[in-house]
Amino acid sequence: MLRFKVYDEIIKYLGWLPVIDYACDPLGSNSLSVGYYDIFSNSLKQKKYMKRKDGVINPPFCAPEPFMELSEEVF
DSSP, X not given: OHHHHHHHHHHHHXXXXXXXXXXXXXXXXXXXXXEEOOTTTOGGGOHHHHTTOOEEXXXXXXXXXXXXXXXXXXX
């Protein structure tokens, strides 16, 4: 997909590899990193594990607010 190609180019340019995707679908098919939290593991309840991990958040368009609040609190 073009989206992942562009994302990969940006990551390569920055020299940064996120460890975890905090907002992923249940199958991990839209994960932008090596690991991911899905709807079942609920990243919104995993704050204590997020403190020192490089992560990426691509929240669902229908409900971005909880993820934005999470990113402000944790990162």
